[in-house]
Amino acid sequence: MxxxxxxxxxxxxxxxxxxxxxxxxxxxxxxxxxxxxxxxxxxxxxxxxxxxxxxxxxxxxxxxxxxxxxxxxxxxxxxxxxxxxxxxxxxxxxxxxxxxxxxxxxxxxxxxxxxxxxxxxxxxxxxxxxxxxxxxxxxxxxxxxxxxxxxxxxxxxxxxxxxxxxxxRDNNSRLSDNLIITGHLRNALDFIQTHYQEQISLQDIADNCHLARQYLQKIFRQNMGITLGKYLKKYRAQKAYHELCNTSHTLTTIASNTGFSGVRSMNRALVANYGKTSMQIKRVTQRHI
The missing domain is CATH 2.60.120.10 (Jelly Rolls)
Known part of the structure; x- marks a missing residue:
């Protein structure tokens, strides 16, 4: 596979x-x-x-x-x-x-x-x-x-x-440009999904793609419908949500495992994406066990 x-x-x-x-x-x-x-x-x-x-x-x-x-x-x-x-x-x-x-x-x-x-x-x-x-x-x-x-x-x-x-397939310059942009986006997604547990910055992502940070942020927002920073937080929040629902790890451990600086920053991302804090998600999950 x-x-x-x-x-x-x-x-x-x-x-x-x-x-x-x-x-x-x-x-x-x-x-x-x-x-x-x-x-x-x-x-x-x-x-x-x-x-x-x-x-x-x-x-x-x-x-x-x-x-x-x-x-x-x-x-x-x-x-x-x-x-x-x-x-x-x-x-x-x-x-x-x-x-x-x-x-x-x-x-x-x-x-x-x-x-x-x-x-x-x-x-x-x-x-x-x-x-x-x-x-x-x-x-x-x-x-x-x-x-x-x-x-x-x-x-x-x-x-x-x-x-x-x-x-x-149209071989004109517009398609070539689109393929190049798609390649940049794939590189950014690859890097985030491989390194989200680490304390990476937007500059780290841009450096890995060999692009200026402002340019990467621009094409990411235009093509993804979300800013690069929000996507990174959303991806980490999804991973944290999954860990909250499927493990008995402490909130501090989950925050660390998913790249957040602490429980407070994890809670902000979870509330923005799921409308609940980590403790609220844990309680709901435990009621259904």
């Missing part, structure tokens, strides 16, 4: 990663990237903020998004409902490459439904049907041929994407 910290892919029994989301409450996936090509399908409900390369999408029932390889993206849902139902598929890039060796020269582009060509529109509706079937099968634990059916359907989805929704 790929140990890249960004390749959050669990293949197990299937050649393609498939995940159904139906958990109520707040959902947040920090900015990240992976080699795999990702597809997101909203069957019911909505995603409040699906940010892809700095563009903020709000999805609606039936909407399909595709994130091409190595594109930075993040998700924030303010309040998922019990009835919300979404699907994520990750197609390993090596698999796509074996099926279509020319993929390096193309992007998969799913435009807004109102902008699709006539032949694309019918295929978009077909995609919706296939993806809905995948959700139904995924939730049916008694299906003996579940893995076989999901594999067949996912390959049909990939076939439609490659046949009807490819656009040539």
């Amino acid at each position: 790929n140990t890249d910290i960004h390749e959050l892919v669990q293949l197990d029994k299937l050649p393609i990663y498939i995940k159904v989301h139906q958990k109520p409450g707040k959902t947040e996936v920090p900015p990240h990237w992976h080699q795999s090509i990702e597809l997101s399908f909203t069957m019911r409900g909505k995603i409040d903020h699906f940010i892809i390369e700095g563009l903020d999408y709000q999805t609606h029932p039936g909407e399909i998004l595709v994130i091409n390889t190595q594109i930075v993206h993040s998700i924030q849902n303010i309040n998922n409902k019990q009835t919300d139902l979404m699907l994520t598929i990750l197609f390993p890039y090596s698999l796509v490459l074996s099926m279509f060796p020319e993929i390096n020269h193309y992007l998969i582009v799913l435009k807004n439904v109102s902008e699709l060509a006539f032949n694309q529109l019918s295929q978009y509706y077909r995609l919706q049907t296939l993806l809905s079937q995948m959700i139904t099968i995924s939730l049916n634990n008694s299906d003996t041929f579940k893995n076989l059916e999901l594999t067949i359907l996912s390959y049909q989805v990939l076939e439609i994407l490659l046949k009807y929704f490819l656009e040539p």
Whole structure:
């Protein structure tokens, strides 16, 4: 299995990663990237903020998004409902490459439904049907041929994407600039996610990326929708929240483990992101044990 910290892919029994989301409450996936090509399908409900390369999408029932390889993206849902139902598929890039060796020269582009060509529109509706079937099968634990059916359907989805929704990669200077910026962002994310437990500064992150701090902060804010400093605090807060909910460590130990200077600074970050202090989170967690 790929140990890249960004390749959050669990293949197990299937050649393609498939995940159904139906958990109520707040959902947040920090900015990240992976080699795999990702597809997101909203069957019911909505995603409040699906940010892809700095563009903020709000999805609606039936909407399909595709994130091409190595594109930075993040998700924030303010309040998922019990009835919300979404699907994520990750197609390993090596698999796509074996099926279509020319993929390096193309992007998969799913435009807004109102902008699709006539032949694309019918295929978009077909995609919706296939993806809905995948959700139904995924939730049916008694299906003996579940893995076989999901594999067949996912390959049909990939076939439609490659046949009807490819656009040539543009080799102009704008794309080159975008790829360079994406590389800088990936380097910054790599550094934060590897060194967040240490007392790193924004200057340390910029130095690691070989960029001026002001320039890195500018492109980070423009493309991520969040400042570099807030992202670092948010990432540490997420790690602290997980440790608060899943360990018996003291608050001081957790603050130290997640890169905060102390419990007070950890509490400020937790309140900003979760509305509760570390002690309040601990109490809620202990009540449910």
